[in-house]
Amino acid sequence: xxxxxxxxLQIVYGIANLALISLGLAxxxxxxxxxxxxxxxxxxxxxxxxxxxxxxxxNIWIAILVLAPLxxxxxxxxxxxxxxxxxxxxxxxxxxxxxxxxxxMIGLVTTIFGASTATTISPPLGVISIGExxxxxxxxxxxxxxxxxxxxxxxxxxxxxxxxxARGTMQNAEMSEALGVSTSRIYMITFGLGAAVSGLxxxxxxxxxxxxxxxxxxxIAKAFITVISGGMAILAGTTSASVLxxxxxxxxxxxxxxxxxxxxxxVTAIILLRLMPRGITGTWFRNKL
Amino acid sequence: MTFNRRKxxxxxxxxxxxxxxxxxxxxxxxIKFVSILDQSGxxxxxxxxxxxxxxxxxxxxxxxxxxxxxxxNLKVYDPQSTIQFYTQYATEAAVGDEANVxxxxxxxxxxxxxxxxxxxxxxxxxxxTLYEGGVCDMNNFCTGSTPAQTVxxxxxxxxxxxxxxxxxxxxxxxxxxxxxxxxQKYVRDNGGEPVATEFFPLxxxxxxxxxxxxxxxxxxxxxxxxxxxxxxxFYRQYAAAGMNKSIPIASTTFGVGNxxxxxxxxxxxxxxxxxxxxxxxxxxxNKAFVERFKAFVGDGAPALNELAAxxxxxxxxxxxxxxxxxxxxxxxxxxxxxxxMSYDGPSGTVTIEPKTNHALQNVYLAELKDQSFNIIETHExxxxxxxxxxxxxxxxxxxxxxxxxxxxxxxxxxx
Numbered sequence: 068x069x070x071x072x073x074x075x076l077q078i079v080y081g082i083a084n085l086a087l088i089s090l091g092l093a094x095x096x097x098x099x100x101x102x103x104x105x106x107x108x109x110x111x112x113x114x115x116x117x118x119x120x121x122x123x124x125x126n127i128w129i130a131i132l133v134l135a136p137l138x139x140x141x142x143x144x145x146x147x148x149x150x151x152x153x154x155x156x157x158x159x160x161x162x163x164x165x166x167x168x169x170x171x172m173i174g175l176v177t178t179i180f181g182a183s184t185a186t187t188i189s190p191p192l193g194v195i196s197i198g199e200x201x202x203x204x205x206x207x208x209x210x211x212x213x214x215x216x217x218x219x220x221x222x223x224x225x226x227x228x229x230x231x232x233a234r235g236t237m238q239n240a241e242m243s244e245a246l247g248v249s250t251s252r253i254y255m256i257t258f259g260l261g262a263a264v265s266g267l268x269x270x271x272x273x274x275x276x277x278x279x280x281x282x283x284x285x286x287i288a289k290a291f292i293t294v295i296s297g298g299m300a301i302l303a304g305t306t307s308a309s310v311l312x313x314x315x316x317x318x319x320x321x322x323x324x325x326x327x328x329x330x331x332x333x334v335t336a337i338i339l340l341r342l343m344p345r346g347i348t349g350t351w352f353r354n355k356l
Numbered sequence: 357m358t359f360n361r362r363k364x365x366x367x368x369x370x371x372x373x374x375x376x377x378x379x380x381x382x383x384x385x386x387i388k389f390v391s392i393l394d395q396s397g398x399x400x401x402x403x404x405x406x407x408x409x410x411x412x413x414x415x416x417x418x419x420x421x422x423x424x425x426x427x428x429n430l431k432v433y434d435p436q437s438t439i440q441f442y443t444q445y446a447t448e449a450a451v452g453d454e455a456n457v458x459x460x461x462x463x464x465x466x467x468x469x470x471x472x473x474x475x476x477x478x479x480x481x482x483x484x485t486l487y488e489g490g491v492c493d494m495n496n497f498c499t500g501s502t503p504a505q506t507v508x509x510x511x512x513x514x515x516x517x518x519x520x521x522x523x524x525x526x527x528x529x530x531x532x533x534x535x536x537x538x539x540q541k542y543v544r545d546n547g548g549e550p551v552a553t554e555f556f557p558l559x560x561x562x563x564x565x566x567x568x569x570x571x572x573x574x575x576x577x578x579x580x581x582x583x584x585x586x587x588x589x590f591y592r593q594y595a596a597a598g599m600n601k602s603i604p605i606a607s608t609t610f611g612v613g614n615x616x617x618x619x620x621x622x623x624x625x626x627x628x629x630x631x632x633x634x635x636x637x638x639x640x641x642n643k644a645f646v647e648r649f650k651a652f653v654g655d656g657a658p659a660l661n662e663l664a665a666x667x668x669x670x671x672x673x674x675x676x677x678x679x680x681x682x683x684x685x686x687x688x689x690x691x692x693x694x695x696x697m698s699y700d701g702p703s704g705t706v707t708i709e710p711k712t713n714h715a716l717q718n719v720y721l722a723e724l725k726d727q728s729f730n731i732i733e734t735h736e737x738x739x740x741x742x743x744x745x746x747x748x749x750x751x752x753x754x755x756x757x758x759x760x761x762x763x764x765x766x767x768x769x770x771x
Contacts, residue, residue, distance in 0.1 A: 070572055077564040084562055177396070181404075181656055189620045194598035200571050203596035206564065275596060276561045276589035277618060281398050285559045285586050320565040325556045326528050328565070 069198025074321055076197070080206045081320075082313030083213040087272070088286045089293040089305050090216065091265030096294050097301035098237050098257045101151060101161050105169035106290055107283025108176075109262050113139045113269025114278035115176060121188050127274075128191070135270025136263040143262020147255050155254070169283065176280040190274045209271055216264065221302050224356050233257060234356075292336045298346020303355040307347045312336060386429045387422075387684040389414060389671070390449040392460035392470070397437025398558060398584050401613035402462050405664035406484070407432055410459060412652045413671035423678045431455075439469050446470035450477035456684040457674055459484060459667065463583070464531040468758055471496055475756040480686045484670035486612065486631065486662055488534035489740065490760030490767065492712065492747035495686075497693060499670045499706065499715045501632040501662065503538035504742035506608045509719055509735055510630035511542040511579070514606040517628075519576025520548035525566065525590070526581035527609075528555035530761075535581045535608065537764045538742070541771045543579075551575050556590075558583065563590045567597050580607040588615050595623035604628070612661045616724055627724040632717045632738075633665040633703035634729045645702035662703070669701035673708065673715075694749075704736065712747045714740035745769060 092106045103109070113135040120130035150168065154161045192204035224230035235243045236253045244250050269278075276282070293312055297304025315335045320328030343350045391410045394403035414430040422428060431453060435441035442461070449455045450473060458474060459482040461467040467483050474481035474495055481496045489502035515522070522543045526532035532555060540550045551573050554566055570578060582590055591610070594600055606628045610616065616624050635646060645665070650657045658664070674689070677697050681688035698707035704718035719738045722729035746759040746767050759767045 070568075073568050073571070074565070077568050080564055081562060173396075177400075181658075189623060190592070190596040194596075200568060201598045202564075203593065203598075205596055275592055277585075277592055279398075279401070279585040279588075281396075281400070281585060282561075284398070285561050288559075317565060321569065324554050325560050325566065329557055329560070 069200055073197045073200035073202065074317075076202055076207070077321070078314060078317035080210055081317040082309050083210040084272075085289060085293055085313040085316075086217065086305055086309035087209070087213045087268045088265075089290040089297075089309060090220070090301075091261045091263075091268060092290045093294045093297065093301050093305045094220070094264060095258055095261035097299055097304070098233060098261075099155070099254055100158065101155070101258075102158065102165070102291075103261070104162055104165040104287065105146075105172060105283075106165075106265055107285070107287035108169045108172040109139050109143065109265035109283075110269035110272070110286050111176065111278065111280065111283040112142060112172065113266035114273035114282065115180065115269075116266065117270045117273045118188060118278055127188060131270040131273070132267070135273075136267040139266025139269070140259045140263030142266075144255055144259040146262070147258035151258060152251065152254065169287075173280050173283070180280065188274050203275070205275060209275070212271060216267070217302060217306060220264075221356060224301070229256070289332075292333070296336050296339050296346055298343075298348035300348035300352060300355045303352040304346060304348040307352065311339070311347070386427045387678070388431065388453055388455045388457075389428050389674075390431045390433065390453055390455040390458045390460070392433045392435055392442060392445050392449065392458065393667075394437045394462055394466075395432075395434040398586065399437040399462050401585055402485075402663050403434075405614075405658045405660065406462070406667040408653050408658070409649065409660075409664040409668040410671055412649060413668045413675075415652070416648075417671075417675050423675055423684065424682055426684070428675075435466070439466055442466045442469050443473065446473040447477075450474060450479040455479055456686070457482060457689070459670055459674075461485065462663070463529065464488060464534075465529050467491070468530070468761075471758070472756070478686060480674075480689060482670045482674060484663070484666045486608070486666075488531050488538065488760060489714075489742035490534070490746060491714075491758050492743070492749065493756045493758075494690070494713070494749055494753050495756060497670075497673075497708065497713045497715075498740075498743075499673065499717075500666055501717060501719060501738075502714065502740050502742050503535055503542075503608070504740060505632065505717065505719045505738045506630040507535070507538050507542055508741075509721060509733065509738075510606055510608060510628065511539065511548075512546045513721055513733065514577055514579075514604075514628055515543070515546055515548050518604055520546075521551050521573075521575040521577075522548055523551050523570050523573055523575035523578045523603075524553040524581075525578060526553070526555055527583035527587065528557050529583075532556075532581050532583065534760050534763065537771055539579050539581070541764065541769070544771070556582065556587065559586050561586050561589045563593045566590075567594060567599060570599065570603065571597075575603060578603055578605045580605055581609050582607075583609055584613070588613075588618050591615065591619050591623055595619070600625070606630075611724075611729065612663045614659045614661060616727055616729070617659055621726045624724045624727065628721060628732075629724065629729065630719060630721045631662040632719050633660075633662040634720055634722050634731060635660040636722065636729050636731060637702065637704075637720065638731075639702070639704070641700065642702040660702075665702050666706075669699055669703060669706050672701060673697060673699045673706060707737070709740060709744075711750050712740055712743040713749060714743050716740075 190205035297308035316332040319331035433445040486500035526536040677692040681692040694710040707716040721733040
């Protein structure tokens with residue numbers, strides 16, 4: 068029984084992990100139809116923000132929850148103004164441009180911090196026990212933050228004026244413009260928010276996975292698969308795809324091993340996209356957020 | 357003078373035909389040393405210090421007047437942790453650069469991608485990385501430590517200390533797979549029980565399910581052959597779940613990427629590792645080497661480990677052989693190396709063993725304390741007895757194979 072709860076917690080953590088690394092990408096993709104291939108490096112940048120800040124003596128919670136999203140969010144706005152806004156509506160060109168950006172960021176960070184960084188920050192919460200099994204308290208914290216983040220994004224989109232205008236722009240950009248909405252500004256803010264969420268994800272993961280200049284490559288593929296499997300709806304898509312793919316991955320991983328676990332995740336995504344080419348939210352949960 | 361297409365073609369053809377002769381003559385004055393090691397991508401934590409050490413070795417050789425009156429010209433390629441680039445650069449080094457020697461490869465996957473190229477083009481090849489053993493190739497010198505040197509010492513020591521039930525985790529490619537089999541063999545040979553063996557693709561960062569499985573299996577110790585930057589997260593998550601206090605870890609891969617500097621002191625405390633070199637070796641030769649390396653690289657010099665030290669010693673072994681042979685030509689150098697060539701380096705004496713083209717070398721066991729390794733056991737002049745089981749280049753010199761390609765049992769070794 069203890070084993071069941073311990074494994075269940077682990078699977079929920081896997082799902083939350085997937086949702087966390089995908090949400091920033093989903094916001095940018097869902098709102099702007101821009102696939103940000105530098106997404107993994109945004110996460111990496113969030114991680115480095117936390118490492119640098121804690122080494123400078125900043126409280127680790129402030130570094131993770133405030134500085135990481137703030138720094139990466141501002142970076143996102145700069146990237147949007149300098150690079151992305153010239154390429155709206157040109158999907159392939161944005162792919163190439165953001166891929167180039169990702170290589171540039173890896174190169175810059177390697178030049179500044181070296182190939183392997185001393186990330187001596189440890190997960191700041193203690194150990195929790197379930198019977199004879201132990202888990203990191205930080206994993207539970209990560210699950211809670213992910214849920215809170217999803218609720219927050221939902222509330223912003225649903226109840227604020229910014230959310231209303233953003234949803235309008237998402238549905239029909241020309242009509243919104245005709246009604247006096249500055250879509251260019253909305254895109255800038257959206258991109259910044261998406262980047263901030265990626266930065267927060269990177270900050271949260273830094274103590275538990277460590278930070279390297281090339282760590283983004285580990286996240287981008289999974290985030291990409293999750294977002295494509297989820298479809299256009301930002302929250303419903305990310306959540307449903309994370310639950311499905313993370314669940315399959317976690318269960319198969321525990322039963323067989325990590326290699327087959329990864330295979331199972333990918334096979335599930337392939338079958339899903341064969342049956343629902345527009346992702347889960349292309350068939351179910353349509354017109355949801 | 358009119359210049360038409362016919363004249364142009366005739367003229368340029370003449371230049372093209374003459375060029376190799378001119379270039380060939382110019383090259384004869386210097387010895388070409390090519391290094392192909394990952395300096396970017398996931399494997400750069402291993403490759404960068406190796407390249408630094410190689411540069412230092414070549415600089416020291418040239419500062420001392422070169423070899424037989426010729427300077428050594430070092431060319432470094434960065435295959436970016438991508439196997440395709442390895443094969444491309446290997447061909448370029450062999451055919452384009454006409455290298456006298458190539459020192460290349462970090463993962464066993466990369467070695468097996470390029471080894472046939474060097475055999476085909478008869479380009480002398482050094483592989484200076486610790487690996488799973490089993491290469492039997494006249495043209496290829498493997499100077500790194502192998503499981504019979506490290507795992508064979510590490511397993512009995514840690515089993516005596518911690519207990520007989522061993523949980524094995526390893527990276528999912530030929531190195532990890534074969535090393536895991538060696539661990540299983542040595543655990544059984546010493547009367548222990550390998551309770552489970554798990555393999556991880558190189559990009560796995562969530563080790564939660566495995567940590568739960570380890571908790572359920574209740575082993576006495578965990579033996580890790582994890583590889584690369586992403587896998588460092590295992591040690592953090594293991595510590596975050598409080599496991600490092602209850603079930604200790606031993607490893608023959610932790611530390612060569614300077615992982616002990618990447619995780620915090622508490623997270624790594626008490627781990628036991630085995631290599632043929634540690635920066636902490638207390639010899640005059642090593643202290644001087646460490647000092648020279650830090651001065652050579654300057655600020656931000658990485659910690660030294662077996663990979664970097666052996667990249668240096670491998671280059672020096674080759675240089676000694678070139679001096680002894682009086683030429684940098686391939687066959688005389690191979691013969692000089694196989695005549696029991698040895699080099700006294702920072703790790704101790706490294707001697708080429710002619711049946712396998714591997715190295716006799718010192719092996720150290722060390723315990724991690726406060727982010728540095730405390731050496732607890734030294735075994736001098738250890739033979740590569742794993743590869744010796746399957747390879748005899750003295751009896752049959754005309755070989756270029758990887759004997760453990762299909763695992764140990766296929767090579768006739770009982771697990």
